[in-house]
Amino acid sequence: MACRLLILFSSMKSFLKSILCSLALAGVTIPSIAQDAAAPAAPAEAAAVAAPTEPTVEQRLGDIEAYLNNTARVTDGNSKISGPGPGHNAWQMVSTALVIFMTLPGLALFYGGLVRKKNILSVFAQCFAIAGLVSILWWAVGYSLSFGSGGNAFIGGLGNMMLSGVEPGVTGAGYYWISDTMWSMFQLSFAIITPALILGAIAERMKFAAVLAFVALWMFAVYFPFAHMVWATDGLMCGPLNPNAAIKAIDFAGGTVVHMTSGWSALVLCIILGPRLGFGKEKMTPHSMTLCAIGTGMLWVGWYGFNAGSALGADAIASNAFATTTLAAATAGFVWGIAEWVLKGHASVLGFCSGIVAGLVVITPGAGFVTPSSAVIIGVLAGIIPFVFVSYLKAKLGLDDALDTFGIHGVGGTLGAILTGIFASEKANSVVAGLKDGLLMEQLKAVALTIVWSVVATAIIAYLIKFTIGLRPTAEVERQGLDINEHGEEGYVD
Numbered sequence: 001m002a003c004r005l006l007i008l009f010s011s012m013k014s015f016l017k018s019i020l021c022s023l024a025l026a027g028v029t030i031p032s033i034a035q036d037a038a039a040p041a042a043p044a045e046a047a048a049v050a051a052p053t054e055p056t057v058e059q060r061l062g063d064i065e066a067y068l069n070n071t072a073r074v075t076d077g078n079s080k081i082s083g084p085g086p087g088h089n090a091w092q093m094v095s096t097a098l099v100i101f102m103t104l105p106g107l108a109l110f111y112g113g114l115v116r117k118k119n120i121l122s123v124f125a126q127c128f129a130i131a132g133l134v135s136i137l138w139w140a141v142g143y144s145l146s147f148g149s150g151g152n153a154f155i156g157g158l159g160n161m162m163l164s165g166v167e168p169g170v171t172g173a174g175y176y177w178i179s180d181t182m183w184s185m186f187q188l189s190f191a192i193i194t195p196a197l198i199l200g201a202i203a204e205r206m207k208f209a210a211v212l213a214f215v216a217l218w219m220f221a222v223y224f225p226f227a228h229m230v231w232a233t234d235g236l237m238c239g240p241l242n243p244n245a246a247i248k249a250i251d252f253a254g255g256t257v258v259h260m261t262s263g264w265s266a267l268v269l270c271i272i273l274g275p276r277l278g279f280g281k282e283k284m285t286p287h288s289m290t291l292c293a294i295g296t297g298m299l300w301v302g303w304y305g306f307n308a309g310s311a312l313g314a315d316a317i318a319s320n321a322f323a324t325t326t327l328a329a330a331t332a333g334f335v336w337g338i339a340e341w342v343l344k345g346h347a348s349v350l351g352f353c354s355g356i357v358a359g360l361v362v363i364t365p366g367a368g369f370v371t372p373s374s375a376v377i378i379g380v381l382a383g384i385i386p387f388v389f390v391s392y393l394k395a396k397l398g399l400d401d402a403l404d405t406f407g408i409h410g411v412g413g414t415l416g417a418i419l420t421g422i423f424a425s426e427k428a429n430s431v432v433a434g435l436k437d438g439l440l441m442e443q444l445k446a447v448a449l450t451i452v453w454s455v456v457a458t459a460i461i462a463y464l465i466k467f468t469i470g471l472r473p474t475a476e477v478e479r480q481g482l483d484i485n486e487h488g489e490e491g492y493v494d
Contacts, residue, residue, distance in 0.1 A: 055080060070313035072176050083169045085177030088313035092178045092186055095309025099189035102302030103127055103196050110295030110353070111200050112491075114403045117287040118481025119204045120491040126211050130196045133212060137219055138188045139163055145220075146187065146227035147173065153236040153246065156228045175312035186309065187227065194223055194258045200403030201266030205276045205478055208486045210471045214269070214461055221457040222265065226257045226450070237446050240431045248435055249446035250424060252321065253310035255365025255417040260450045263410025265458040267401065272462040273471050275400035277478050284402075289349050296353040300329055303360045307367040320428050321367040324375035325360065331379025332359025336387045343391075351387075354408065358386040361412035366420035369432055374423035381419065386412050417447050 055063070055075045062074030067085045108127040112120045134142070141161050150157025160166055166173065166180045174183025195215045202211075229236040230251050237256070239248035251257060276284065286292055307325045311318035336355025341347035362382035363375055370378065390407040401407055421443030426433040435442075465471055472478070477485040484490055 053078065067177060070175075070177060070315040082171075084171055084179040084182070085313075088175075088177040088315075089179055089182055091314040091318065092174075092182045092309065092312065095305035096182065096186045096189050098302045098305025099186070099193065099309065100131075102299055102306065103189075103193045104131060106295050106298030106302050107193065107196055108295070109291045110299060110357075111203060111403055113288040113291030113293075113295060114200075114286040114350075115203050116284065116481070117492050118483055118490075120287065120291075120483065121487050121489050122208070122482035123199065123203065125208065125487050126199050127196050129208070129212060130199075130215055131192050133215060134192045134195065134219060135188060137216065138184075138191055142191060142219060142224055143184050143187065145224040146191075147184075147232050151228065151232075151234070153234060153242075154229060155225050156232060178312055183312075187231075189305075190254060190258060191219070191223060191227070194254075194262050195219065197258070197262040197405055197409055198266045198269065200405035201270040201401045202273050203402040204482065205402075205473075206273060206471055207469075207473050208482070209469055210465050213465050213469060217461045217464070218265065218458065221461060222261050222454055223257075226261055226453075230257045230446075237449070239435050239442065247442055247445045247449070248439075249417075249442045250369060250420060250432070250435060250439070251365045251417065251446070252368040252420075253307045253364045255361075255413050255420065256446055256450045259361050259364060259409045259413025260417065260447070261454045263406050263408075263413050264451050264454040266405040267399070267410055268455050268458040269462050270399065270401055270406070272459065272466065275398075276402065277475060279400045286350065292353055293349055296356055300356055300360065303329070303364075306360075307364060311368055317368045317429055320372070323372045324363055324367050324370055324378075324428075327372055327375040328363035328379040328382060329356050329359040331376050332356060332362065332383035335380055335383025339384060339387050340391070354390065354404065355383045355387065358382045358408050358412045361409055362386075362416035362419065364413070365416045366424060369420060369424040369429050371423075371425055371428050374425070378416070378419050378423065381415065382412060385415055414447055414451075417443050417450075 055078055059075045060080055063079050063081055066073050067081065067088075070088060073079050073082075104127060108124045111127075112123040115123055139162060141158065143163060143166070144158050144160035145151070145156045148156035148158060148160040150159050163181075163184060166184050168179050168181040170180045171177060173180040174186070178186075195218060198215075198218075199211070230238055230249070231241075232238060233241045234244075235242055236245060237247040237249045237251075238245050239250050249256070278284070303325055304322055308318045308322040311321055333352050333356035336358065337347040337352045340351040359379045359382045363370075363378055366374075366378065386408050389411050390404050394401060394404070394407055399406070418440070421440035424432045424436065424439060426436065432439075462471065473482065473485065
């Protein structure tokens with residue numbers, strides 16, 4: 001009998017041990033039965049090993065709502081979704097790819113089709129080279145000068161040189177739910193296309209070495225400062241983010257930063273460079289409107305990344321920017337073509353292409369700030385005013401703006417910045433409500449500063465290059481074409 005009781009007691013003891021082990025593995029704290037167990041930790045020691053405070057259910061739900069609404073997280077530092085939000089970040093990645101697609105191959109084909117066939121490869125080479133050069137500058141110091149902290153109202157600091165501190169798993173540099181790395185790449189895509197736009201004004205007559213030297217200096221003198229002044233939280237002209245901004249202007253996707261700086265710089269550079277040999281005497285028609293039309297389509301598609309991507313998330317503002325971009329481009333392309341048909345007797349493909357690009361340019365600064373109905377009005381004006389300049393005023397001024405960079409980007413960008421001040425509405429974007437009073441005057445101030453800065457800086461850089469390495473190739477090289485002489489290749493082999 002005693003033997004049986006001993007066996008039963010041993011079995012019960014093993015059973016209780018297995019239960020206690022299971023509970024321990026499940027995370028359940030079991031008080032020690034033995035009174036001589038280890039003494040409890042001192043209060044200081046307990047605090048030292050205490051786990052970080054977990055967010056409450058309400059906080060976690062608040063973070064989910066913030067993600068869906070593309071607003072700031074509720075929790076501080078201990079969010080369960082502290083990294084980039086997958087949906088918003090994915091749209092930023094797509095938008096970045098679309099903007100790069102605008103330059104390569106969009107802009108290259110658009111400009112390449114408009115030049116003579118002996119110079120098509122020079123356009124491609126310049127676009128590819130600018131993409132590489134600007135990317136290196138952006139990584140080294142450009143991003144930091146544009147958005148780095150520790151600077152002033154005109155230029156950023158040097159704390160983010162070589163993208164130091166820009167991490168893929170961290171957010172906040174650009175917006176709440178997008179990766180800081182993705183923000184830097186999105187802004188890089190803008191930095192690439194902006195100087196590439198200038199190529200249209202000086203096509204077929206500027207040395208490759210001079211192009212690279214000009215772009216390198218121009219990025220430091222013009223682009224980096226304007227990216228900071230308009231879009232950085234302490235920028236001189238960043239009305240939405242800087243309450244102390246000297247000029248409380250708004251620029252959703254680059255009316256001043258991209259189109260005005262490139263357009264007005266293009267005007268100055270083409271004047272200093274001088275017209276192409278034979279300009280006004282020889283026929284200089286586009287060698288392939290087919291390539292130009294294909295490039296136009298690519299620019300239109302890529303522009304959704306440019307404008308809708310500037311909402312920095314897949315939200316209602318991005319949807320509005322997508323709609324306004326579509327309506328303005330379509331309207332301007334139609335109006336330009338019909339105006340040409342009425343006044344010149346034909347509606348050319350070049351006219352439709354020019355009108356579409358003009359509509360895209362003019363809507364850019366207001367894409368996320370105006371309503372779709374306003375976008376239609378903006379599209380009508382974009383199809384008329386740049387058309388008048390390109391078709392009539394350019395010839396009277398004697399400008400060899402070869403591919404109408406100033407006529408579309410300079411005139412169109414300026415028009416867009418002003419119209420944004422007129423049509424911006426809190427119905428499209430709540431940020432407008434606090435800036436509406438006096439906005440048109442602020443836009444005019446931003447326009448004036450952009451023109452003066454771009455013109456003066458470009459003139460200094462252009463003359464510096466002209467009197468050192470020279471701007472133009474020899475007359476013989478220009479007549480034979482830049483492709484074979486500058487790049488050792490031909491776009492077309494008979």
